[in-house]
Amino acid sequence: MMLIGEVSKQSGCHIETIRYYERIALLAPTARTEAGYRLYREQHIQQLRFIHRARELGFSLDDIRELMSLKSQPQLPCQSVEAITEKHLQGIQQRIEHLNSMAQELRHVAASCSGGDIAECRILGALANPANAHDGNVP
Amino acid sequence: MMLIGEVSKQSGCHIETIRYYERIALLAPTARTEAGYRLYREQHIQQLRFIHRARELGFSLDDIRELMSLKSQPQLPCQSVEAITEKHLQGIQQRIEHLNSMAQELRHVAASCSGGDIAECRILGALANPANAHDGNVP
DNA sequence: CCTAAGGTCTGTAGTTGCTACAGAGTCAAG
DNA sequence: CTTGACTCTGTAGCAACTACAGACCTTAGG
DSSP, X not given: OBOHHHHXXXXXXXXXXXXXHHHTTSSOOOEEOTTOOEEBOHHHHHHHHHHHHHHHTTOOHHXXXXXXXXXTOTTSBTHHHXXXXXXXXXXXXXXXXXXHHHHXXXXXXXXXXXXXXGGGOHHHHXXXXXXXXXXXXXX | OBOXXXXXXXXXXXXXXXXXXXXXXXXXXXXXXXXXOEEBOHHHHHHHHHHHHHHHTTOOXXXXXXXXXXXXXXXXXXXXXXXXXXXXXXXXHHHHHHHHHHXXXXXXXXXXXXXXXXXXXXXXXXXXSOSOOSSOOOO
């Protein structure tokens, strides 16, 4: 049986984060000492490592909630796990594409700026006009 | 002079968002009708389009605040604008890299799963172990 | 003149996943 | 018995909105 500080070290989750997970019921409430200190066992460390790792991979806490629930039903087919993972991966892909298109536009905009004063700054100029605009004068 | 609904249509910003920008002082308070309705002019549409475009490119509202402040000082050199843009671009790059590494790990993990029951699910298995783990049995 | 529909107002709470206190209690060592 | 380290609860903050509730205003139609 360990206190939360030890669990924090072993799981990689901050103390406040562990308490937060308990508060949102991602973790069940633990046993307590007479003084009210939370008591943990090895099993909790495993759970927290699982959560920590899943967070590193970008899963939302809702995803993780589902994954943990599935994990506790070993006889089910693992399709649902794959589905969650696949969907998450697609979300990441979309975010990457979104960021890539932003980066491309930004580079384009930034490249058009050749120093000088703000009055002539092409970056600010580009921001003043609607999206399209691979340059070009507006009539 | 226009009311906020018209401004919303012309700028692409939601009504609530426009009010929000005013509340956080990204926009100066506008004139009002006797009944208290906000009144806008062409100039405000320009400002909101600027903000909207900058948001599309991922700039934070703090960045935008600075950009707008710079914009109003046309005699300054545009270095600061370039600096903000450059820094923002780097932030985007980092996020892309982070997402890419997550995606790669996720694909690796997902590929190792060959169906079956949750008890044997490799995805959940991989989440149970710390980061490294290009597979491999843990002794 | 009255009503109904649509626009607008303020203020507040919710979203996500934490993080950072304040203020109080607990515990072990010296 | 005091000091320091640890823990507790509860609350507020972050970013950038979004979504109400409940009230007020305006205008067109009957």
